[in-house]
Amino acid sequence: MQATPIAHGEAPGKIILFGEHAVVYGHPAIAIPVFQVHARAEVYRAQTCTVEAVDLRRRVHVNRASERNPFARIVKLVCATVRRPLPPWRIVVTSDIPIAAGLGSGAAISAAIVRAMLAAFDVSLEDAAISELVYEVEKIHHGTPSGIDNTVVVYERPIWFVRGLPPEPFRVARPLHLLIADTGKPSPTKIAVEDVRRAWEREPQRYEALFQAIGDLTKQARSAIEQGQLDALGALMNANHALLTEIGVSSPELDALIETALAAGAVGAKLSGAGRGGNMIALTPKQAVSQVENALLNAGAVRVLHTTLRPMDVV
Ligand code: PMV
Numbered sequence: 005m006q007a008t009p010i011a012h013g014e015a016p017g018k019i020i021l022f023g024e025h026a027v028v029y030g031h032p033a034i035a036i037p038v039f040q041v042h043a044r045a046e047v048y049r050a051q052t053c054t055v056e057a058v059d060l061r062r063r064v065h066v067n068r069a070s071e072r073n074p075f076a077r078i079v080k081l082v083c084a085t086v087r088r089p090l091p092p093w094r095i096v097v098t099s100d101i102p103i104a105a106g107l108g109s110g111a112a113i114s115a116a117i118v119r120a121m122l123a124a125f126d127v128s129l130e131d132a133a134i135s136e137l138v139y140e141v142e143k144i145h146h147g148t149p150s151g152i153d154n155t156v157v158v159y160e161r162p163i164w165f166v167r168g169l170p171p172e173p174f175r176v177a178r179p180l181h182l183l184i185a186d187t188g189k190p191s192p193t194k195i196a197v198e199d200v201r202r203a204w205e206r207e208p209q210r211y212e213a214l215f216q217a218i219g220d221l222t223k224q225a226r227s228a229i230e231q232g233q234l235d236a237l238g239a240l241m242n243a244n245h246a247l248l249t250e251i252g253v254s255s256p257e258l259d260a261l262i263e264t265a266l267a268a269g270a271v272g273a274k275l276s277g278a279g280r281g282g283n284m285i286a287l288t289p290k291q292a293v294s295q296v297e298n299a300l301l302n303a304g305a306v307r308v309l310h311t312t313l314r315p316m317d318v319v
Contacts, residue, residue: 009046009096013119017041017101018108018156019184019276019285019311022244023165023222025200025251027150029212031219032166034174034226035156038184040309043099043112045120050094055079055117057097066090074141078114081137082121085129095120102307104190106277110145111153114138132170134158146193148201162313164226177232180313181288183265183296187257188306189281196253196278203252211251218247229313238272238287245274253279261305268292268299 016037023033053066055075062075067090069076075097083090095117101109115138122129138154152165163171204211221244228237245262248254254275261284262273269292276285288296297308 007048009048010093011047011120011123012044013116013121013123014042014044015112015115015119015157016160017043017112018153019106019182019283020152021182021276021285022225022240023218024275024277024279025197025248025253026215026218026222027152027165027167028148028197028200029204029215030167031215032164032222032226033150033152034162034164034222034229035152036162036182036311036313037156037160038107038309038311040311041099041101041107043097043101043109043116045113045116046096047120047124048094048096050092053079053090053093053095055095055097057113059099072144074110074114074144075117077144078117078137078141079121081140082118082125085133085137086122086125086127088125091121091124093121093124102186102283104192104282105186106191106193106275106279106282107184108153108157111138111142112157114141115154115157131158147197149193149197174226175230176313176315177230178234178315179290180229180234180237181290181293182311182313183270183286183288183293183300184276184283184309184311185261185265185286185300185305186283186307187255187261187281188304189255189257191255191278191281193278196280200251200253214247214251218244221247234287234289235271238270241272241274241285241287242266248275248279255280257281257304258284261300261303262286264299264303265296268296270296 021034027033135158265286270286273286
């Protein structure tokens with residue numbers, strides 16, 4: 005018989021609506037949780053402390069693993085924060101969030117582990133503190149992350165994010181239907197972010213101007229969302245994608261899916277996350293959702309998620 009867990013924790017996926025890459029350089033970005041996909045961690049009593057990632061077929065013995073092992077690191081960070089010794093637990097992690105696709109899988113897995121461990125210890129921590137713990141592990145995955153991924157998957161609400169500042173919730177005036185289509189091409193965030201950094205070092209003025217232009221679009225996008233201006237928001241997404249292409253992070257696969265979505269009735273589309281592969285997003289009028297979804301699948305998307313950003317998601 006399957007043992008019953010003593011506690012569990014979950015975290016959603018996420019997408020960046022506006023501002024990726026520029027956010028690393030201090031400009032604002034907008035991200036939303038994606039509740040259609042999840043990471044989950046379950047805690048079972050055991051003899052020693054291990055983390056088992058079922059989908060990755062990996063088992064980590066926490067006290068024997070290297071400091072750079074993300075699973076061991078998050079478990080030790082939680083213990084240090086709540087001042088408890090390493091517990092004899094088997095922590096089982098499952099996730100249906102695609103890896104290296106811009107959907108925040110690494111951050112969500114860490115957040116699920118933190119929440120499960122806190123529940124098992126019967127201790128609570130503020131979201132800000134949980135987000136900080138997850139950020140420590142994001143540094144192992146991504147090098148110099150802005151902190152947007154850990155923030156949105158821990159707070160579980162749409163956020164206006166500026167590096168180093170607390171996230172700001174904002175008003176969503178009317179439901180926004182977004183399709184998230186996966187190119188099927190994994191793209192590690194770390195590599196794309198490092199490439200952009202090298203390009204910025206080579207041509208600082210040009211890249212500063214591109215990041216500034218993305219920051220300006222992001223500000224306009226926030227007011228379009230707050231005022232429910234769908235067409236304006238779509239146009240801003242297209243403009244953001246053009247700037248991301250200039251930065252050098254689009255790809256033929258992303259561009260093909262973006263063109264397909266626009267031709268099928270989306271009002272705007274762009275890559276989401278680090279780029280080079282991973283996912284694109286399309287803002288679609290409600291009546292065109294199935295049409296755009298089918299077009300994306302026919303054009304080779306390996307999967308399409310439909311998520312709706314609703315006014316009531318913001319508290
Ligand atoms: O994890 P991803 O693929 O959604 O990318 C993160 C967004 C970047 O702005 C490219 C990097 C960062 O740390 O913010």
